[in-house]
Amino acid sequence: MFYSKFLLSFLLILAGILHFVKPQFFMKIMPDYIPLHLQMVYISGIVEILCGTLLLFPETQKLGAYLCIVLFIAVFPANIEMAKKFYQIHHKYFWLTVLRLPLQIVLIWWAYQFRK
Template sequence: MLYSKYILAFLLVAAGIMHFVKPQTYLKIMPGYIPFHLPMVYISGIAEMVCGILLLFPATQKFGAYLCIALFIAVFPANIEMARKFYLIQHKYFWLTVLRLPLQIVLIWWAWQFRK
């Protein structure tokens, strides 16, 4: 469990950085009802990096865990939208997008472990 926190923190920071390196990837899965797509991609990238950093320190770990949980819930609609779009175009990796949906539950559980 000791290294688990660092793995999740690394994954969050790396994913957050990718929002700035390849924003077009995230723009494609942004649900249409969410306004200001590009700023929201950047905001969610910052949120991911902040979550990862907060998990690293005992003083901020609990807050970081709850923030991670909120983030994973908040980005769930984008994962549904990605699966929907991949289904509509019959993308060969549609099945991977479907696997992402239960992964969100695993990520929430993983972050829950660090709320102590």
């Protein structure tokens, strides 16, 4: 479990950085009903980096775990939107987008393990 925390932190920080490096990718999967797509991509990137950083330290790990759970729930609509869009255009990697949906549940469970 010890190394697991660092793996999740690394993945969150990397994903957060990618929000700034490749914002167009994330803007494409934003549901239409969410306003200010670019700003929301940047905000979610900051939150992902913050989550990953908070998990690294014992003093902030519990807060980081709960923030991760909120984040994973908040980005779930974007993953549904991505699956929907990939299905509509018959994208060859549609099946990967469908796999992301149960992965979100696994990520919530994974983050929940660090709340102690």
